[in-house]
Amino acid sequence: MSPKLTFLLCLGLSVGLRTPEEAGIYRKPSLSALPSPVVTSGGFVTLRCISWQGFHRFILTKEGEHRPSWTLDSQRRHNGQFQALFPVGPVTPSYSWTFRCCGCYRYIHQQCSEPSDPVELLVPGVSGKPSLLSQQGSIMTFGRNLTLQCLSDVGYDRFALSKEGGHNLPQRLSEWPQTGRSQADFLLGRVSLSHGGRYRCYGGHKFSSKWSTPSDPLDILVAGVLPDTPSLSVQPGPTVAAGENVTLLCQTRSQRDILFLSKEGTMVSPLRLRSKYQAQQYQAQFSMSPVTSAHGGTYRCYSSFSTSPYELSYPSDALELVVSGPSGDPTSPPTWPNLTSGGSEDRLSTTESGQWKGVQGLKPYQNVLIGISVAFVLLLFLFLLLLIRHRRQGKCRTSADAAVKSTRPEEGVELHPQAAASDVPQDVIYAQLNHLTLGRETTPSSSQSEEPPAEPSMYAALAIH
Numbered sequence: 001m002s003p004k005l006t007f008l009l010c011l012g013l014s015v016g017l018r019t020p021e022e023a024g025i026y027r028k029p030s031l032s033a034l035p036s037p038v039v040t041s042g043g044f045v046t047l048r049c050i051s052w053q054g055f056h057r058f059i060l061t062k063e064g065e066h067r068p069s070w071t072l073d074s075q076r077r078h079n080g081q082f083q084a085l086f087p088v089g090p091v092t093p094s095y096s097w098t099f100r101c102c103g104c105y106r107y108i109h110q111q112c113s114e115p116s117d118p119v120e121l122l123v124p125g126v127s128g129k130p131s132l133l134s135q136q137g138s139i140m141t142f143g144r145n146l147t148l149q150c151l152s153d154v155g156y157d158r159f160a161l162s163k164e165g166g167h168n169l170p171q172r173l174s175e176w177p178q179t180g181r182s183q184a185d186f187l188l189g190r191v192s193l194s195h196g197g198r199y200r201c202y203g204g205h206k207f208s209s210k211w212s213t214p215s216d217p218l219d220i221l222v223a224g225v226l227p228d229t230p231s232l233s234v235q236p237g238p239t240v241a242a243g244e245n246v247t248l249l250c251q252t253r254s255q256r257d258i259l260f261l262s263k264e265g266t267m268v269s270p271l272r273l274r275s276k277y278q279a280q281q282y283q284a285q286f287s288m289s290p291v292t293s294a295h296g297g298t299y300r301c302y303s304s305f306s307t308s309p310y311e312l313s314y315p316s317d318a319l320e321l322v323v324s325g326p327s328g329d330p331t332s333p334p335t336w337p338n339l340t341s342g343g344s345e346d347r348l349s350t351t352e353s354g355q356w357k358g359v360q361g362l363k364p365y366q367n368v369l370i371g372i373s374v375a376f377v378l379l380l381f382l383f384l385l386l387l388i389r390h391r392r393q394g395k396c397r398t399s400a401d402a403a404v405k406s407t408r409p410e411e412g413v414e415l416h417p418q419a420a421a422s423d424v425p426q427d428v429i430y431a432q433l434n435h436l437t438l439g440r441e442t443t444p445s446s447s448q449s450e451e452p453p454a455e456p457s458m459y460a461a462l463a464i465h
Helices: 003-010 364-407 417-421
Strands: 030-034 043-051 057-062 069-073 082-091 098-104 131-134 139-141 145-152 158-163 171-173 182-190 197-204 218-223 231-235 239-241 246-252 258-263 271-274 276-278 281-288 297-305 308-312 319-324 345-347 429-434 437-442 458-463
Touching: 030 098, 043 057, 043 098, 057 082, 069 082, 082 098, 131 197, 131 218, 145 158, 145 197, 145 218, 158 182, 171 182, 231 297, 231 319, 246 258, 246 297, 246 319, 258 281, 271 281
Parallel strands: 139 218, 218 308, 239 319, 429 458
Antiparallel strands: 030 043, 043 082, 057 069, 057 098, 131 145, 145 182, 158 171, 158 197, 197 218, 231 246, 246 281, 258 271, 258 297, 271 345, 276 281, 297 308, 297 319, 429 437
């Protein structure tokens, strides 16, 4: 069967089909990508065409100029559905990878269903990654409407949203609000248990199969799944001064290995700690040191299992923390605190690998203090070096002055060869320094009758004018 005829069969336009039943009114099958419609360049994927109707075979068609198609016999699943699995690949960003499928009966006038909704495979590229956020926060309760917003400074024409482990890739055309940024809103409806998970979004252009780098992951947590309600307390108290150390203690009597701490009104992802069993309760301590007024606000905690970290308990009662003193930066959320005892710390939605990432380290002002301390130590070290050098030069000058003083004649006394002859041998050598000019002269013996000296002697006379 030619590709063109196969495609016409999928559309229910085959020659001879005249009645509505023959014109393709059968319910269209569902097409999905396994394990995900997001495929790395050169990777492979499986497209599954599935239906509750007992089609004998399924036809997969790739959209494009030539519209190639593939046909497979259906297989019946244990739940009564019929499906066909089409292996596709290697997938590259150079081509468009959009597919549809339809189901057909083999012996009834080639009757086929309507084509499925299209499925486009997405190959991440290298262009600027967009941002993904939830205006309602990352912790949701049942029944609330969930909207995820993907936006970018790059002028993308469309955006796609993917969920880790999901098989669909919804797309939206971008909008251009007054901010000048391209964005798209994904309305996911009322929150149910299936909404919990990790999301990413991508930006793309019209008439192009190339997509951007994925956004940073965003975790959506569903509260109220587990029946327990933890308690949250604070030490030393709910009202503290800036600079003090504060500890928030989350406890639950239910056996839970993960505890979360969230702050209302912030886009920062909640912290999570592994619990410790103490005093017949599972608990975790979230320590802040030192606090600033930016840490003030309303806190709640939740419990969960590490095997299903997107399903949370009911929230604890709200705890209001009031910090008096210097204000923090109101334009940015406070850095989550360093954590002490109470378990190893993790944070949701911060790493590409899916592993939990630790809390950020020192606060900015602590880094500044460290830099100032290091500079002070270096300046002190240089000062000590200069002081030691100055003292050594002073000692050298003192020694030189002492040597000069010991050889300088008293005022009004001339150093004559005859005067020195009584104490020193004859043939004495004198050195005279006058205005930094060194002269050397030798005086002969004063008397030829005296015995010659055994050894010559050296004298230095320093004359300062």
